[in-house]
Amino acid sequence: MSTFIAPLKIGISACLLGKPVRFNGGHKESRLCSEILARHFEFVPVCPEVGIGLGTPREAIRLVGDPASPRAVGSVHRERDVSEALTGFGQRTAEQLDDICGYILMQKSPSCGMERVKVYQDNGNPVPGGGRGLFAAALIQARPDLPVEEDGRLNDPVLRENFITRVFAYAEWQRLQHAGLSRRALYAYHARYKYQLMATCRPQYQALGRLLAESSRQPLEEFAPRYFSQLMDALKHTASRGSHSNVLQHLSGYLKRALSADEKQELQHLIGQYRVGIVPLVVPLTLLKHHFRRHPDDYIAGQAYLQPHPEDLSLRNAL
Structure with missing residues (x-):
């Protein structure tokens, strides 16, 4: 995290x-x-x-x-x-x-x-x-x-969470810029926001991936601002219960060999309850994070989606 x-x-x-x-x-x-x-x-x-x-x-x-x-x-x-x-x-x-x-x-x-x-x-x-x-x-x-x-x-919890997520993504990009942005750091930043982008705008996530794949022929100082503008545009889209559920399913796939049958069933049950509006997003996310603490994965640990803003803001309790 x-x-x-x-x-x-x-x-x-x-x-x-x-x-x-x-x-x-x-x-x-x-x-x-x-x-x-x-x-x-x-x-x-x-x-x-x-x-x-x-x-x-x-x-x-x-x-x-x-x-x-x-x-x-x-x-x-x-x-x-x-x-x-x-x-x-x-x-x-x-x-x-x-x-x-x-x-x-x-x-x-x-x-x-x-x-x-x-x-x-x-x-x-x-x-x-x-x-x-x-x-x-x-x-x-x-x-x-x-x-x-x-x-x-901002009184709408979905719009509030979306705005604060963008604020922290912007701040993280600023820190990369101040540290001296490298191509490697840009790729790592994109990888970190993979699942956040999938939740908000999957087509833009795929378009940004193609843009990165073609970027090696372009000077970084020209490419990086264009990439970031497109990323911030993508993050303006608000995620739905369906798109969040899709991301939760993707993340749960990293645990398929680690969890017991009962644990998998419990996780799928909570994702299903979230999808139909019975529980908020924080419920299946909390269980996912619990399992990843027991079965760490370095790639998943770096994903912004799991904690795009400080937990004590409680922004996902109402989603």
Whole structure:
């Protein structure tokens, strides 16, 4: 199993930590972030609207125009346009916070919202589907591989576990980069994420394998960033009970000569119960890890899937 270097740094909309930085002088504290995740991560709070010099309280801003490239203007004084300021602040933040491993954004915010932010037309009605906050858009464009999620979506246990898994995968890649990435280290990293990729996006796992097989003819400094971008895209897919069950079956195959008939039956029974929703993922996983402690396998011991994040986060208890 891997060891985790803690705490990892995650950028976050300051209002989610209870800081009174919103336009009305209030906040949008997320107890999940401020009380639970804050025990495990070092949060770096940012309020882009305060960051560009807007006071608190202040006139609210809204997005107007084309949803693909909206403008951020005052809700009362339309001539007050802060579009370039928010975009520039997002770009600078992406550059300055080069040691963060993820970002949590305030949903529906004209500066921080990741998706479905209201974009108003000249008649005062919002455009169906909405758009993206300008700070968030600039941040994501500048750091496309960085794990980014909205606070509301993190209340979904599947999305929460997926985001935190990506945060730790990103951190591990950063450590490889800082240590001086070698081709051998890249292959080992890919091997370590084999079953995690199979659980989230099997076609991408196979595509990445082919990419690696053809990589020997390419300079590592050109190939590695492309590989990592595709891996992070693959990890954005959420695993289902079916895909998790498939991985559990693959892992159990490494134990077929070590377990008794009764032990195999018990393990298969729990995997089946997980597949149909009777027990959470942590139940068959715990038994699998118990058997691998009794019958160690070096390859399996290095698999991120068995422990993609610290156990005390308890993220798989609700899957």
